[in-house]
Amino acid sequence: MLKTLKLAAGVACLVTLLVGVNLWGQGIFGTLTGVVTDPSQSVVPGAKITLTDTASGSTRDTVSNSEGYYSFASVPVGSYSLSVEAANFESYKAQDVRLGGGERRNLNVTLRVGSTSETVEVNAEMSSIATLDSGEKSFALTTKELENFAQVGSNAAEYIKIVPGFGITNGTQNKSNYNGQTIGINANGDSGSQSPLNAAYSYNGLPVNVLDITSDGAHVSDPGCNCDTPVNPNSEFLQEFKVLTSNFSAENQKGPILITSVSKAGGKSYHGSAFFSARNHVLNANDWLNNHSGVKQPANSYYYPGGTFGGPVIIPGTNFNKSREKLFFWTGFEYFRQTLDTGLLRATVPTAGELAGDFSPAE
Template identity: 30%
Template sequence: MHVLCALVLCVVLGGPAPAQVLYGSLTGNVTDASGGAVPGARVEALNAGTGIAKEAVTDDRGAYLFTDLQTGAYKLTVSAPSFRTVVQERVAVNANTVVRVDTHLEISQVAESVTVTSEAARLQTDRAEVSAQLETSQVTDLPITAGRNFQQLYKLIPGASTPADAHSDAGNPQRALVTNFNGVSRSNNNTRLDGATVSYPWLPHIVAYVPPAEAVETVNIVTNSFDAEQGMAGGAAVSVAIKSGTNDYHGSLHEFHTNSALKARNFFFLGNQTPKNIFNQFGGTFGGPIKKNKLFFFGDWERTVRRQNASAFRTVPTDALRQGDFTGTGALIYDPDTGSPDGSGRQLFADQRIPASHIDAAAAKMIALIPAPTLSGFANNYFATGTYEFNRDNFDFKVNYNPATRASMFARYSISPSDIFDPPSLGPAGGDALAGGQPGRAPGRIQSAAVGGTYTVSPRVLVDCNIGFTRQRLGAQNVDIDKNYGLDFLNIPGTNGPDRLQGGYPRFIIFGYSSIGNPNVSNPFLFRDNQYVTVGNVGWVKGSHSLRFGGEYTYYTINHFQPQAANGPRGGFNFTGGLTALRGGASPTQFNGWADFLLGLPQA
């Protein structure tokens, strides 16, 4: 269990208050034609999507400031008596950024207005941090590979390494990517989703939840000169915002599909073979008003389905070896019941055959489950094949409410159930997973929730707060877990246990042969990891000084079940071949390993 409590104080003098992680700020100076300040000018910032307007009045320096603005496009209107009104269209405000729009007013004797359509300056001059912004158009329009993970676009950020896959699908069903920034450890990044920490406490270099690309509003990445509010980050502080509803109904549908028919044939495959490889990702988004200018919603759903042929060569015993017949192998199989205890003086089995009466009962039961060879020879003589299955859904639902011009709030809930199946390579006899992950089925469920709000106490005092929660429920279990096969089927004392998670076959490692049973010592596993975060901030503007005070409390819990011993609770046995070899003679071969197994004589 890990607990972190942080109290931060941020003081900025002679400039605008810092932008908030969840919100943006808009600032500027209003001057006349001579460059003199225009105090008392009225400035309105209207969110073009929601119709929510905020007002400010310029001070003696002609400066104005809006903080805690929801991300989106704004229309900025500046007016003052005896001056032409200036309207600035399409001012983009993103989370954790300060946008500066300086305005020059011209004297006019009649009521006139000037509309400016040029974009606001993109150069960040009001904050010292080094940051980059990924906007909706980039996330949805730039080409990214199958899976459409917005983290793939980190490669556009200066100082970022190429994002890479990490860990098995069972342990990382979101397929979160690993990146380091500016050479700092990949574990030193901190990612938040609408303010909720979505780091992975057990594997801190990846995140617990990755929203669909079509649901992402903006991604802000700070890589240097971090603000005090962006704690727990040495590499990058990443803030992801889910889209919000607006006064208009908007929706979208998408599908990305590829299969083996669309792929080129592997040069080394015979004929026109193209193994099964189906990837299908589809979903949609929809959002709009519940009550215009007040209450909005946004929701999305995405399903990812993958079906892929998994295959590998494995080594299994021939029909003759299953019966204890080693003739034709060239191996020397010695009877461990003869000779001295140290292994010297042993006698060969007659005709290189182990009598049926000597074959261990548990070994005989396992042999009956091992598939027959599909190829000739004694090694790599079985071509194992199966279908790997991956299923995942992502749901996000967000509500924004603006009860008054002084207050705003939001709530978001995300959930992602997943189900993965990696078939054992030897079928009923078990073996390792064909696709290289956790053998058997791996169910999972990720949940993330966030609630936040802002309140303007006075034109000079603003308060914002948010709380977040993320829970990971991950697990993996082999297909044999529901029965104590070691104890009840093979009748081997000391295997399995009273708990369901201790069920299944023991681990059989046979020198020279593919492992049978469940050779994965970390299977099964069960993770229940929770993350809680609470943040509160107060912004205070006094004359030309801007101060921001804040506190954050973060609480992690790691609740795991996962075997870490060599053989786990099911038990395990190693057959090295030494017990059917002659001390001082030739080194044991794979056939000695198999003979040890037939006789039920493990060495570990």
């Protein structure tokens, strides 16, 4: 009896853990739905619908129900092709169907009467894929933008400065505390603040501590103060960077402003990259106050080498994953080498007259 109770308790804990992990990461998956109809707009039940990952070649299959409706849930972020086949109709294929994290999109399909040996191929522009059940307001960058947009450092959170509605919050200084070049939570001096969460930005006048950052569904901000990010979403490692500003779903329990990032994934071909980011103080101009005080510019230097690699998991000498459509891996590495100089520390101090008790206006 005791063994049975222990076994039941163990199974319950395992189920709870698995369900918890699934719920934790829901925001990094998308959902695609739609209705299959004929030219007269009558529904087509029993149509075979296949969703194929462009990168990995892995497929998901379903069949339209009696109402012609189909649905693909928990689809990883990426680009897909959608094919539809039904008896007495031409085959249909939509390319470049892109799904982002947490998105629910609808793609209706109209089949033409004909033979399945004939295929109608279309390019699924985002304007033709409607967003469902959401008044969400968000701003997203995909792999192409992340690779082409210039940034100071390697933290993708730096891109929030180009999102409409965000403003800097650094008192009288016309620059943000966070400049993007320093990585870590203990930097100081001329490097400024190390985290975009640390009173650097405000959205539409909201307090500065309402911003939260997640990576692959997990929170990467300091839960104690929500002021630092010990883990930084590197632009080289991401396939999607998204800023949710309002009306997002309840699965994103923090906020009200949320940054979500989704890492890249392996595909059926091996791909890798190498990068090296370098910044040195000798290439920077000194600021006016340092020049006025006869102080040299802070001797800061930043060197960030790294690389990525991913592809199918294959065991030589076996037929395991021979089709390269079952199991994949992806990994990334970045090394931080930073030399940080405190530089000239600025402070507001009383004058000699004020120290003597004279607070009259200065001549």
